[in-house]
Amino acid sequence: MTNAYAQVKVEEVTVRRALLAERISYSRDEKSESIEAQDARMKARAAEEAVRVVGVTADVSVSGDVDMFDRPALGEWLAPDKRELWDELWVTNQDRLSRSEPHFMSFVFKMLEWNKEIHVLDDPSFTEQMKTPEGRAILHVKSLGPHKELERIKQRIQDSHDRRRFSNRWPGGIPPFGYRIVYRYIDGKRCAYIELDEEMVVWLHRMRRWIIGNEAFSGIATRLLDSAVLTARDRARVARGKQTKSRAKLRKDDAESREQWSNGSVKALLTNEALLGCKKYQGKVLRDDAGDPVRIADPVFTAEEWESLQAAVRARSVTTARRVNRTSPAYGVATCSGCGSNGNHKVSRGHANGLEYRYYVCGNWPNSKRCKGISCRAEVLEEMMEILFLQLYGHERVTKRVWVPGSDSTRELEQVEAKIRRLMRQDEEGDWEDDRAEYRQRVNRLRERQRELKILPVVKSGWVEVDQGMTYAELWATLDLEGRRKRLLESNFRMMIGKGTAWPEKVPMQRPLVIQGEVVTPVPEPAPAALPE
Template sequence: MRRVLFAERISDDKNERSDSIESQHDKLSRRALSEGVTVVGSAVDLSVSGDVDPFQRRELGAWLTEENLTKWDELWVSTQDRLSRDDIHFLRFVFWAIENNKSVLVLDDPGFNEQMHSRTGRLLLHAKGLGPAMELDRIKARTKDSHERRRFTARWTGGIPPFGYRPVSRFVDGKTATYLEQDPDMVKVLREMRRQILAGQSFFAVAKYLNEKGEHTARDRARIRRGKPVHRRGAAEGVPERWSETTVKSLLRDPALLGYKKHKGEVLYDSQGQPVQVADSIFTDEEWETLQAAVEARTQTKVRRVNGTSPLYGVVWCGECGSKAVHKGSIHSGVEYRYYVCGAWPKEDRCRGVSIRAEEVEGWVEIYFLDRYGNQPVTERTWVPGTDNTRELEATRKRISRLRHLYVEGEFEDNPKEYKDRMHALRTREAELAAEPVVEGHWSEVPTGQTFQELWAGLDLEGKRKQLIKSGYQVRVGRKTFKVTPEPATVSETLERLSAEGADTEALTEVTEALRKTGHLPRE
């Protein structure tokens, strides 16, 4: 009995004229029924380009391994290009089939299998392989030209849209084209991510939140839109991708969230030196700047707490050597014992190691901190936007250099006016950017109207930990030592600092009233 394997393939490329999978399967099945063969399986490769090596295809490749090689005798395809459009891959498969005594049936080429077994026939097959290969080259060239024409327009040229956006078809200038628009669901997710980062959450905590909520990544959402199952690399189909610290950080720093178009990872700029806008920005300029400042601050900080570890992680430090203390726990006779110990010991000779009961440290924080700092006003960090065009100026000068290089290479021989116009626009923008002063953005502390004593009552241990870190306080513990740094500022120092940071009259008045309320300043 002849054992037959069907090979069916279809590409997502809209320029490729090909039978549907259903049509291919129907033709192969009717032929199999007429010849009375046994069909052992169908290798169905969906959305697989014709230039993919048959041995690398997900479905067909599995049947070509030594493990499955003995399960079939003949490979059937409806047309030759369903096997491959690449002439090298095609010929490699032909010689592999000959070496392994496999027959190949091509429905629209009855003499294909016989030609495999003669020199003249193989020469003809080589010529036949060039046809689909040349057509594939034409498809790629047309696609590339199309992308080049649309690259600097607001149209979406394809691929996975940035998180926060979805592709839509619109009828413009008599043609249907694809554009991007904001996806309300993803925008809501992005705004929550921004809120959490500004509130002091770590990238890990945000990723954990997204995974627990079951929020899909941009790639998985694209799969779902195409009717495909979600898929994590290295896992079975249906298993979604996971968010990580890296993906969260990369997403929140991506200028694509401003609606900018990118090519090979870089923002595209038009002839006027402005970013190509492909969609509406998800964040306002101020929201974006505060987010970038928070992301940068989170990137630079060394205080990253892993859930389930030290309740005062990042707050307690070794008073002997200055290293961060770590939280240790053990259970003896059913009783749990917790300690804060020097994180450097015994790796570092400079410290003999500090080990203090955690309950004592946490109790001291409650008593000592409030006794010494409870009357201090609580402030919130507010981002004051700055102006720094250094990056844009550098990018503009690079574009000037590239444009000059293209001119030297003869790119504008047929249109010198275009070169002059583009160069003039870039030079003008360069002069504007160079003339603008650089003002660094900075954080300013705005009083909340509360003292630490008033705030403390409503916070749990984790809230107190975050507030201490946010306020810049550290607790240093050692043998018979307990010290909170920095020392509390005097009234005059507090007012002077806030004034230097640009606090307005109203803010200074609020601080003054808060200090009067706590008795630090006399009533007028």
């Protein structure tokens, strides 16, 4: 009995425990059997040698250049908690382990440090070679072949990208908001392009109208969230049949997670030149030899619409005011008489009587910069604001600011002159010796266009006021609280907050201005005497 028990114990100790590592670079249908073939071969060999398979790792669509520790499936089994469950790592051939020479040799030494073995089905001598210096030298030489092949693959891919970079094909990835990927067959090959997505284009034009109408970026983000408008990334996920994704749900009652619109994402979208159909590379607009943008799709906006949109975005971007989540009735209208900052709507409740008290105070940020003693009861300011505005401007006609695009041929003139210089340089290098007539024709055509552009006047773009067919008093009665606040802002009406009092701004635009890209802060006007209580 004792001998039999000892024999069983010996057999249990000598059982080989193997981890089967499978990998394939691409998971396309025509190559999906490769993983199955690897799995079948290694399991058949394990059965022949009575090896216990403790786990199988299948890294699909994982390049041979990825470090073993960074692979989704294999990496988990290399962690300390799972590393003790196996003694041998099996692969069908060395390429399945790694194509990178540094990663390969580093992993071999790490396996020796862990006192584990690597078994390669197509190379039976591999296990013994990894245990001696001479053998490891041979393995290093073997790893150079796959490494060189990996470099050739990378170079072919890079060359392909370089050739297609200046074409009108879509290079890959998530298309910008407003576009979708379409596939066309060119010379028998399936090529990717992008085209306008009409549903998203409608939302982009709405966003343009909102921003020109003085809507804040945060307000636009809220509108998009409330309307369940998906971001470009989420739309791409849905197009691939996947779920939308976000780090956190937007609201407690959301049934699914979505990417969240924010001030930054709205502004980044509305200033992205990709909306003009331009191709971008490394975050910049790609330009051809003539300096013209490479266009790969129809634009969402016309040149005039784009110019007015960017002017409105710049106007909303230049501010030193602190952003707030909830708009007060006079936010942006009430202004500190001491520093010119927007007034902050402060609400408090009395402990004894439970009454609510509202004030407008200096809203400079941070708090250390706020003017001391600047405070006015909100009810007083809001009543004065309405009465004074209607007294001063109620009889005047309502106007709307409309962007009028200008005409400036400077950019085109520079491009024409660059083309002339390039043709002359090519002529000096002898490129036009066989076709002098074509050379002279091109140069003459460009010089004629150069003369035309030089005499064209430069008309600057700008905003003009267009009559809306009513007075401010007539319009005021139709507006709600938020509509009145926006109308006051659009009319450039401001109330100055002093120490216990408020008064209408005497000099227009007594706040930070934008003049040719520079922020200029005017000197605040002196405060009048406090009103008698």
